[in-house]
Amino acid sequence: MSTATIETRPGTTPSASGKYLTFVLGRESYGIPVLRIREIIRMTDITAVPRMPDYVKGVINLRGKVIPVVDLRIKFGLDKAETTERTCIVVVQVSLHAGNKGLMGLIVDAVEEVINIASSDVEATPDFGGKVETQYMIGMAKVRGTVKTLLDIDQIVAAETVVKIVAP
Amino acid sequence: MAKIPSSSLEKLKELTNSISLELVFAEAGKDAGLLPLNNLFGQLEEHVAADWPEALTSGFGSFRALIDRVFENGGNFDATTITQLNGWVQWLVRCWDNLGLQQALPAHPQFGAPASTPAPVMLAAPTSVDLPEEPLVMNIESDGDLIREFTNESHEHLQNVELGILRMEENPNDKDTINSMFRAFHTFKGGSGFLNLKPINQLAHELESLLDLARKDVLVIDAEVINVILTGGDILAQFVTEIELQLVGTKPLQPFVVATRPLIARVHAIMNRGPSKAAAPVVAAPVPVNVVQMPPPAPTPVAAATPAPVSAGKPSQAQAGDAAAGGAGATSIKVDTVKLDSLIDLVGEMVIAQSLVSQHPDIKSIQNQQFIRNLSQLVRITNELQKTAMSLRMVPVRGTFQKMQRLVRDVAVKSGKQVELVTVGEETELDRTITEEISDPLVHMIRNSVDHGIEKPDDRIKKGKAPVGKVTLSAFHQGGSIVIQIQDDGAGLNKERILRKAVENGIIQPGQQLEDKDIFALIFAAGFSTAEVVTDLSGRGVGMDVVRRNIEKLRGKIEIQSTPDKGSIFTISLPLTLAIIDGMIVGVGHHRYIIPTLSVRESFRPTPEMLSTVQQRGEIVNVRGRISPLVRLHEVFGVQPQSTDPTQSIVIVIESGNDHRCLMVDHLIGKQEVVIKSLGETFKANKALAGAAILGDGRVGLIVDVDSLVKLKAAPIQKAA
Numbered sequence: 001m002s003t004a005t006i007e008t009r010p011g012t013t014p015s016a017s018g019k020y021l022t023f024v025l026g027r028e029s030y031g032i033p034v035l036r037i038r039e040i041i042r043m044t045d046i047t048a049v050p051r052m053p054d055y056v057k058g059v060i061n062l063r064g065k066v067i068p069v070v071d072l073r074i075k076f077g078l079d080k081a082e083t084t085e086r087t088c089i090v091v092v093q094v095s096l097h098a099g100n101k102g103l104m105g106l107i108v109d110a111v112e113e114v115i116n117i118a119s120s121d122v123e124a125t126p127d128f129g130g131k132v133e134t135q136y137m138i139g140m141a142k143v144r145g146t147v148k149t150l151l152d153i154d155q156i157v158a159a160e161t162v163v164k165i166v167a168p
Numbered sequence: 169m170a171k172i173p174s175s176s177l178e179k180l181k182e183l184t185n186s187i188s189l190e191l192v193f194a195e196a197g198k199d200a201g202l203l204p205l206n207n208l209f210g211q212l213e214e215h216v217a218a219d220w221p222e223a224l225t226s227g228f229g230s231f232r233a234l235i236d237r238v239f240e241n242g243g244n245f246d247a248t249t250i251t252q253l254n255g256w257v258q259w260l261v262r263c264w265d266n267l268g269l270q271q272a273l274p275a276h277p278q279f280g281a282p283a284s285t286p287a288p289v290m291l292a293a294p295t296s297v298d299l300p301e302e303p304l305v306m307n308i309e310s311d312g313d314l315i316r317e318f319t320n321e322s323h324e325h326l327q328n329v330e331l332g333i334l335r336m337e338e339n340p341n342d343k344d345t346i347n348s349m350f351r352a353f354h355t356f357k358g359g360s361g362f363l364n365l366k367p368i369n370q371l372a373h374e375l376e377s378l379l380d381l382a383r384k385d386v387l388v389i390d391a392e393v394i395n396v397i398l399t400g401g402d403i404l405a406q407f408v409t410e411i412e413l414q415l416v417g418t419k420p421l422q423p424f425v426v427a428t429r430p431l432i433a434r435v436h437a438i439m440n441r442g443p444s445k446a447a448a449p450v451v452a453a454p455v456p457v458n459v460v461q462m463p464p465p466a467p468t469p470v471a472a473a474t475p476a477p478v479s480a481g482k483p484s485q486a487q488a489g490d491a492a493a494g495g496a497g498a499t500s501i502k503v504d505t506v507k508l509d510s511l512i513d514l515v516g517e518m519v520i521a522q523s524l525v526s527q528h529p530d531i532k533s534i535q536n537q538q539f540i541r542n543l544s545q546l547v548r549i550t551n552e553l554q555k556t557a558m559s560l561r562m563v564p565v566r567g568t569f570q571k572m573q574r575l576v577r578d579v580a581v582k583s584g585k586q587v588e589l590v591t592v593g594e595e596t597e598l599d600r601t602i603t604e605e606i607s608d609p610l611v612h613m614i615r616n617s618v619d620h621g622i623e624k625p626d627d628r629i630k631k632g633k634a635p636v637g638k639v640t641l642s643a644f645h646q647g648g649s650i651v652i653q654i655q656d657d658g659a660g661l662n663k664e665r666i667l668r669k670a671v672e673n674g675i676i677q678p679g680q681q682l683e684d685k686d687i688f689a690l691i692f693a694a695g696f697s698t699a700e701v702v703t704d705l706s707g708r709g710v711g712m713d714v715v716r717r718n719i720e721k722l723r724g725k726i727e728i729q730s731t732p733d734k735g736s737i738f739t740i741s742l743p744l745t746l747a748i749i750d751g752m753i754v755g756v757g758h759h760r761y762i763i764p765t766l767s768v769r770e771s772f773r774p775t776p777e778m779l780s781t782v783q784q785r786g787e788i789v790n791v792r793g794r795i796s797p798l799v800r801l802h803e804v805f806g807v808q809p810q811s812t813d814p815t816q817s818i819v820i821v822i823e824s825g826n827d828h829r830c831l832m833v834d835h836l837i838g839k840q841e842v843v844i845k846s847l848g849e850t851f852k853a854n855k856a857l858a859g860a861a862i863l864g865d866g867r868v869g870l871i872v873d874v875d876s877l878v879k880l881k882a883a884p885i886q887k888a889a
Binding site (some may be wrong): 045047048049050051052056058059060061063064065066067068096102104 | 513514517759760807846848850857860862866867868869
């Protein structure tokens with residue numbers, strides 16, 4: 001995002017309430033809607049796929065299905081971290097374009113818990129002045145004094161975004 | 169019959185066309201297009217002559233009335249009028265067509281005051297039969313699912329009918345055939361009656377009654393009867409197709425008409441002459457067959473006796489027939505392919521898990537006899553399970569072959585030839601996708617064989633052959649692949665002409681010496697098929713390059729043998745399944761990639777003498793005199809190799825079409841049959857990969873797309889690294 005103005009999404013706040021799975025990346029905390037989560041698996045062997053953006057780590061074998069895996073740390077521009085016992089892959093269902101649904105794995109440092117978030121706890125994503133990509137954020141939730149960023153999973157891994165970067 | 173000179177008929181058609189184009193712009197509540205419409209219609213009216221039939225002139229009157237009404241409404245169209253105008257134009261188009269064919273004119277649509285229901289769209293030629301065609305009205309909201317089910321089943325029944333007709337032509341008195349067709353129409357009637365699809369119901373009822381008479385030996389099956397049934401099947405198919413198009417939303421939901429009246433009239437005509445022919449001697453014998461087929465409780469005398477009350481006998485007989493058919497044939501169920509694929513995925517995983525367990529050192533060290541026996545039992549079962557799972561996707565080629573029967577029949581009739589199609593090995597099983605994809609190329613080749621390969625009866629007799637040409641379509645296994653063969657006993661390919669044509673089109677150099685096989689293969693060359701070839705080379709070049717491409721897409725290949733005046737043999741070899749490929753696993757750095765063995769020509773470690781460079785960048789390898797550019801896989805994929813020196817690496821010669829490249833990899837790991845899995849949408853844009861496969865250790869291996877690697881030449885390779 002190079003443009004200075006970033007569109008905030010005030011309209012999304014009312015629908016932001018519900019159950020979220022929260023996970024950590026470094027010292028930051030994020031949430032994804034629980035209904036999108038298929039399963040959480042331990043870190044496993046990832047086959048790197050060439051000619052893809054660096055945050056697409058590759059593909060894994062999920063009980064016979066080949067699914068892509070995205071490293072959220074790289075996607076969000078965080079420093080690389082060593083894989084630990086707590087590192088895991090959150091398998092989510094994403095809507096790809098043309099209405100197709102697919103599974104995708106997200107590498108996170110650790111999962112925390114499932115929390116219920118009321119819409120009153122959610123604030124629209126503020127304008128970071130172009131420093132942060134906000135188009136895939138639903139809003140910021142205040143939970144017990146901490147702030148968790150709620151993510152719009154489809155936007156993060158939208159096939160178009162991936163394709164755009166890959167195309168020579 | 170009106171005599172309209174063909175020159176003015178053309179003009180009329182043109183005007184009609186313009187009118188229908190203008191109508192496209194007509195919108196309810198607007199006046200767009202009204203003036204041009206009026207103008208065009210005025211031009212049409214100028215052509216009206218005194219000797220025109222009344223049907224036509226009165227039709228013109230009704231159009232004038234419609235246009236006037238629009239003017240009266242303040243110059244704005246309304247939805248009803250637009251529909252009526254459209255209906256009128258369609259009627260007019262039919263009129264011109266029928267006039268051209270010297271046929272009776274269709275009745276023109278009647279428009280009174282603005283009607284509440286839109287006029288039905290005409291799909292087929294209206295008729296001169298007095299009764300109006302009833303439009304088919306569907307109630308999608310309440311019956312949507314049922315109608316969908318109805319159409320799904322209909323395909324099966326239609327296929328049965330078609331098949332029955334073919335059998336009937338060979339043996340008109342075969343009771344099994346008549347019964348199966350009777351059942352098909354009966355089911356049609358039942359289903360359509362339930363869903364209130366009236367026109368289908370009526371037609372099916374008439375055809376059913378016709379066949380019922382045949383079942384009771386009141387009616388002799390002759391060419392006319394067969395033709396009527398065939399047409400009936402086609403009309404029902406038309407209905408089904410239209411319903412499906414409307415269901416999926418390709419076409420707007422609206423009542424529509426397919427002409428059934430003329431056929432029903434023909435059916436009635438046949439049924440009326442029926443009894444007089446009942447005494448014909450041919451029919452007497454097969455009666456008992458019907459009786460035997462029925463289970464004890466069914467009223468046996470019905471079939472044997474002369475016209476018994478139809479309503480009493482029919483249902484029970486139909487049921488009896490159904491039961492018999494159900495008991496005799498193999499039963500099958502329909503399964504969602506998604507479920508099937510996931511089952512196959514899971515079985516694949518189970519095989520891997522099983523081998524991980526049984527190969528584990530701790531397990532292997534166990535000496536317990538009981539345990540070893542149980543483990544080997546498990547291995548056997550998983551292997552058996554995998555084999556069964558893989559075979560689930562396999563279907564017999566029967567369905568595809570049966571379609572060809574009809575094709576041969578049609579093409580033979582059209583081209584005035586007598587051709588017999590013999591099919592062999594219909595029970596051979598092929599991957600479902602392949603059977604679907606192979607259909608088009610087969611149609612193409614069989615049509616060619618009949619149309620151009622087989623000679624006319626006179627010519628055949630002159631050559632000392634039987635007047636009836638023979639095309640044999642066979643399928644069989646051969647060394648791990650399936651072979652489909654089309655053999656005709658026609659004139660064979662003309663080598664001189666092929667060579668001449670190839671030279672003319674610049675495919676080969678004049679004077680080039682070629683073997684027979686290579687000459688025949690020329691007809692597959694792109695650019696060989698030109699319009700001129702169609703006539704010159706009796707059409708054998710038409711689209712044959714497309715045929716070859718389709719077959720190659722299925723990872724198959726095609727060969728031709730041909731002997732002048734003896735005929736030609738086209739041999740297609742196909743893989744057993746598309747789901748599995750033979751792959752060569754190669755290593756680059758710590759990455760593994762799979763290269764389809766089909767595209768691998770050879771692999772070797774190059775010596776320094778074999779390598780040279782162009783402009784210090786373009787590397788080439790001299791493989792026994794053949795120059796091939798070197799493609800470094802590690803550069804293309806941007807991974808760290810063990811060695812960047814080709815003489816320390818392995819070079820694999822890969823081929824795609826006529827192009828080849830030398831692919832540099834670190835080492836070969838092995839050869840393995842792998843199940844291809846899609847990489848999904850995320851990697852769709854990544855042309856370098858054809859898919860993925862789960863390797864023996866449970867990890868994912870990527871399948872390299874050889875085609876894109878070979879075509880990589882244009883793009884600078886360094887950029888990708």
